[in-house]
Amino acid sequence: MRAAQGHLNDVIRFSAVDGPGNRFVVFLQGCNFDCIACHNPYTINECDSCGVCVEPCPEMVLWFDGRHQVVVDDDQCTDCGICIDVCPSDSTPLSKMVELDDLLGRIEEVSHFISGITVSGGEPTLQADYVAGLFCSLKCSDKLGHLTTFVDSNGSADRETWDRLLPVMDGAMVDLKALDPGTHKEMTGVDNAAVLDSIRYLAEWQRLYEVRLLMVPGKNDSPEVVERTARWLFDVDPEMRIKLIGFRQHGVRPQFSHIPEAEAAHIESLAEIIKKVGIKELVVV
Amino acid sequence: MNMEEFRIRTRQVVNDPTLTYHQRKHYLAGLAEGVLEYPTLSEAAAEALNKQIICDLFEGPAPYRGRYILPNYAKALQNGSAHLELDAPTDLDEALNFLLIMYTQVPSITGYPVYLGDFDKILEPYVADEDDESLYRKLKLFWRALDRMLPDAFVHTNLGPHDSRISRTLFRIERELLQVVPNVSLKVDPDLTPDDLILDAVMTVFETGKPHFVSHPLMVRDLGEDYAAVSCYNSLKIGGGSHTLNRLNLKEVALLHQGNIDSFLDETLPHYVELLAELIEARIRYLVEDAKFFEHDFLAVEGLIELDKFSAMYGVYGLAESVDLLMEAAGKEGRYGHDEEANALSYRIIERISTLVADRPMPYCEGNNGRAFLHSQSGIDSDLEVTAGTRIPIGEEPEMFDHIRAVAPHHDLFPAGVSDIFHVEDTVRRNPSAMVDIIRGAFREGMRDFTFNLATNGFIRITGYLVRKCDVEQFDEMGGRHGSTVFAAGSVKNSHVTNRYVKRVLSRESSPRAPQ
Ligand code: SF4
Ligand code: SF4
Numbered sequence: 001m002r003a004a005q006g007h008l009n010d011v012i013r014f015s016a017v018d019g020p021g022n023r024f025v026v027f028l029q030g031c032n033f034d035c036i037a038c039h040n041p042y043t044i045n046e047c048d049s050c051g052v053c054v055e056p057c058p059e060m061v062l063w064f065d066g067r068h069q070v071v072v073d074d075d076q077c078t079d080c081g082i083c084i085d086v087c088p089s090d091s092t093p094l095s096k097m098v099e100l101d102d103l104l105g106r107i108e109e110v111s112h113f114i115s116g117i118t119v120s121g122g123e124p125t126l127q128a129d130y131v132a133g134l135f136c137s138l139k140c141s142d143k144l145g146h147l148t149t150f151v152d153s154n155g156s157a158d159r160e161t162w163d164r165l166l167p168v169m170d171g172a173m174v175d176l177k178a179l180d181p182g183t184h185k186e187m188t189g190v191d192n193a194a195v196l197d198s199i200r201y202l203a204e205w206q207r208l209y210e211v212r213l214l215m216v217p218g219k220n221d222s223p224e225v226v227e228r229t230a231r232w233l234f235d236v237d238p239e240m241r242i243k244l245i246g247f248r249q250h251g252v253r254p255q256f257s258h259i260p261e262a263e264a265a266h267i268e269s270l271a272e273i274i275k276k277v278g279i280k281e282l283v284v285v
Numbered sequence: 286m287n288m289e290e291f292r293i294r295t296r297q298v299v300n301d302p303t304l305t306y307h308q309r310k311h312y313l314a315g316l317a318e319g320v321l322e323y324p325t326l327s328e329a330a331a332e333a334l335n336k337q338i339i340c341d342l343f344e345g346p347a348p349y350r351g352r353y354i355l356p357n358y359a360k361a362l363q364n365g366s367a368h369l370e371l372d373a374p375t376d377l378d379e380a381l382n383f384l385l386i387m388y389t390q391v392p393s394i395t396g397y398p399v400y401l402g403d404f405d406k407i408l409e410p411y412v413a414d415e416d417d418e419s420l421y422r423k424l425k426l427f428w429r430a431l432d433r434m435l436p437d438a439f440v441h442t443n444l445g446p447h448d449s450r451i452s453r454t455l456f457r458i459e460r461e462l463l464q465v466v467p468n469v470s471l472k473v474d475p476d477l478t479p480d481d482l483i484l485d486a487v488m489t490v491f492e493t494g495k496p497h498f499v500s501h502p503l504m505v506r507d508l509g510e511d512y513a514a515v516s517c518y519n520s521l522k523i524g525g526g527s528h529t530l531n532r533l534n535l536k537e538v539a540l541l542h543q544g545n546i547d548s549f550l551d552e553t554l555p556h557y558v559e560l561l562a563e564l565i566e567a568r569i570r571y572l573v574e575d576a577k578f579f580e581h582d583f584l585a586v587e588g589l590i591e592l593d594k595f596s597a598m599y600g601v602y603g604l605a606e607s608v609d610l611l612m613e614a615a616g617k618e619g620r621y622g623h624d625e626e627a628n629a630l631s632y633r634i635i636e637r638i639s640t641l642v643a644d645r646p647m648p649y650c651e652g653n654n655g656r657a658f659l660h661s662q663s664g665i666d667s668d669l670e671v672t673a674g675t676r677i678p679i680g681e682e683p684e685m686f687d688h689i690r691a692v693a694p695h696h697d698l699f700p701a702g703v704s705d706i707f708h709v710e711d712t713v714r715r716n717p718s719a720m721v722d723i724i725r726g727a728f729r730e731g732m733r734d735f736t737f738n739l740a741t742n743g744f745i746r747i748t749g750y751l752v753r754k755c756d757v758e759q760f761d762e763m764g765g766r767h768g769s770t771v772f773a774a775g776s777v778k779n780s781h782v783t784n785r786y787v788k789r790v791l792s793r794e795s796s797p798r799a800p801q
Contacts, residue, residue: 014684014685016713016715017715020716021718021719021721021722022718022720022722113686113725113726113730114722114726115718115722
């Protein structure tokens with residue numbers, strides 16, 4: 001089944017940080033993790049139209065429509081972000097249901113500038129039908145068939161979900177928050193069995209473009225833990241590409257503002273450990 | 286200028302501690318030329334010149350050499366030169382030696398050659414016997430000599446569109462030496478230039494801000510196979526050049542205009558376009574008929590330049606302000622670069638100028654069928670509150686895709702060059718192939734030439750050329766306008782620029798006037 005509409009948070013037409021080459025990135029709304037280190041928490045939940053953001057909007061462009069849904073006048077919105085700051089539900093009034101054809105039109109506009117598209121979020125596999133429909137349309141198109149299709153995922157999808165994407169997906173970037181289930185639960189609210197299985201399954205199908213390790217000080221960044229994680233990844237696939245990312249406070253919710261930022265020197269030392277394990281392709285951010 | 290003023294100005298130059306000996310000589314020559322009477326102009330043209338609505342870029346009242354000269358170096362190397370008393374080189378050492386000697390004899394408005402040749406092509410016959418290591422060593426010495434002997438940021442070379450061992454070696458040397466000189470353009474043809482060469486160029490941009498990227502097919506369409514980008518984004522014919530470059534300040538024209546947009550396009554604009562054409566014609570005639578440059582210069586005598594490959598450059602600048610002023614007068618809010626209607630108006634203005642220039646016969650311009658070449662002029666350091674060429678004002682540029690979309694339609698109409706600068710974020714360093722995608726896309730979108738600016742390499746790009754950051758003390762946060770004021774040689778504002786290198790490498794094209 002193809003979903004004709006997807007719930008989009010936003011798109012970025014040019015991105016140099018979401019996979020190989022210049023990419024069009026689609027951010028889907030909604031996530032099934034609740035990560036303490038989330039940099040865009042307003043993509044986590046669906047808006048429940050509580051209306052808290054309506055009054056504070058300085059441009060007065062938010063209001064309730066006839067069905068008591070909070071809507072926005074796009075043309076007048078200045079992207080000030082106040083609505084997102086005041087939202088008690090980690091959501092945004094600015095996300096939209098977008099027709100597949102509209103999205104394809106926007107991609108076509110920039111198609112000669114990009115290597116491909118990356119679907120990110122939120123958690124894109126939660127809208128796997130929409131994503132599969134999008135990728136399928138790209139692959140079948142004369143004009144857009146050259147674009148590569150990537151998914152940036154938290155790894156929570158099961159094998160059936162990946163099976164729907166695999167025929168039309170060129171690669172996936174998967175976050176591994178922690179190898180240890182307890183730590184994973186503490187950092188994301190959920191267990192990591194599905195994530196580990198996704199990594200294995202995608203590697204088996206040679207669609208695992210990279211695994212991202214976000215180092216959060218005091219949580220998952222001890223040398224011993226990092227070494228074990230790197231070993232596990234190496235055993236899954238010795239050619240594994242790893243991106244090591246130091247935690248930054250940017251965008252993180254106020255209740256987690258006490259978490260210190262990662263120190264560059266420490267990240268460098270962890271990078272050395274990962275290399276020693278035998279990982280050849282390591283990108284440090 | 287009366288005699289007393291002349292004395293004071295001359296004395297200032299002679300005693301200016303910020304100028305080197307060569308720079309003093311250059312400005313002294315300018316002062317001497319400056320006392321001659323100007324070629325005869327109509328009263329209207331003289332007044333417009335006086336008010337800087339039309340501008341001769343301080344080329345001087347008695348042109349005695351072409352502004353931009355592109356010698357046919359391949360021919361010189363093949364035939365040798367009687368004037369230089371040099372036989373045709375037979376190996377790479379002789380060829381590099383030949384070129385270094387020849388550069389000292391190539392005139393231009395700045396006194397330095399603005400074009401050094403397409404090295405991948407002109408040196409190709411001499412490198413077959415060189416292994417990679419000796420090629421690298423020889424070219425590196427040559428590259429260093431260029432920087433030290435020709436200290437002007439507008440000295441320019443071209444590479445591409447084909448891949449070559451020479452280009453690869455030169456990019457490597459560029460990344461090692463981090464020099465301002467020479468400026469470099471890479472000609473890119475979507476079918477001929479491999480991704481890998483563009484990638485090598487991109488890695489070089491990350492370190493040095495060079496090269497500049499040029500659409501080979503578009504240039505070939507307008508100028509033929511034998512063209513080069515020289516000086517600061519000026520594209521001209523090899524073996525030819527441009528007699529002069531004068532420019533029209535579109536902001537001033539819009540300020541003087543009273544009436545609606547149609548009357549601007551039908552009356553005010555054509556009036557000033559013709560005044561600038563008159564100025565250009567007078568200057569060309571002086572150069573060719575009075576100074577008789579083409580009758581005595583050895584380049585012409587030996588057939589290394591030919592008059593019928595020359596034309597003149599018709600420059601425009603301040604389009605952004607002109608569009609905004611006209612929009613405002615029409616009671617509209619849209620601004621150039623951000624609003625469809627404002628952009629559409631900008632295209633109408635440039636199309637109108639293009640037609641007027643194409644309809645205006647110009648003497649000694651056989652290099653462009655008897656017409657001047659339209660050029661989007663990227664500014665000099667005394668320009669204040671007026672934007673270079675057809676660019677979107679610095680700091681107001683929209684996101685890159687919209688930026689490219691807005692300016693690309695102009696590129697079609699400027700055979701003698703137009704340039705835009707794209708600011709890219711440092712994150713792209715980790716993903717250089719993203720830049721390759723953007724370069725290819727920009728050319729598909731119709732761009733003719735452009736440059737990238739990265740906040741974190743060791744260079745600052747001014748209107749069109751580079752300076753090294755480490756050479757400028759207390760550099761005042763990005764922004765070309767500030768950067769270029771730094772280069773008003775000898776000015777008070779400039780006094781914090783104390784580094785030797787800044788003094789040594791001037792940009793005479795950008796700072797054409799003697800310091801005051
Ligand atoms: S965006 Fe947040 S605050 Fe605004 S209506 Fe939706 S849930 Fe409420
Ligand atoms: S971002 Fe939100 S608060 Fe700001 S103008 Fe737009 S709708 Fe209003």
